[in-house]
Amino acid sequence: MLRYGTSAIYRTLRWSALLFRISTTLVDYLLQKTANLVDTMFVYPERMRANLDSTRGLVFSGQLAVGLVEHGVPAKTLTGWCKATPCTPGRRGSTFRNWC
Numbered sequence: 070m071l072r073y074g075t076s077a078i079y080r081t082l083r084w085s086a087l088l089f090r091i092s093t094t095l096v097d098y099l100l101q102k103t104a105n106l107v108d109t110m111f112v113y114p115e116r117m118r119a120n121l122d123s124t125r126g127l128v129f130s131g132q133l134a135v136g137l138v139e140h141g142v143p144a145k146t147l148t149g150w151c152k153a154t155p156c157t158p159g160r161r162g163s164t165f166r167n168w169c
């Protein structure tokens with residue numbers, strides 16, 4: 070009976086070692102692919118600025134929400150405002166960045 074238990078433990082350890090080797094190989098592969106991606110990446114600052122401007126400052130809406138909550142606006146009220154008037158700054162010609 071002891072032999073069967075020992076055999077099961079041995080098989081479990083063998084599988085664990087195999088899975089560990091496979092997972093570390095996968096992590097190494099993913100790190101190499103990511104490093105290659107970053108090394109060969111081109112950044113165009115003008116295009117980045119144009120993309121940010123096309124959102125009319127929507128990337129700053131989270132900062133605006135945090136600022137309002139910090140100044141006492143309840144989160145539930147803020148959620149109601151967001152649902153009632155989506156993208157209002159864009160319609161009025163201003164931006165979320167101006168509101169922050």
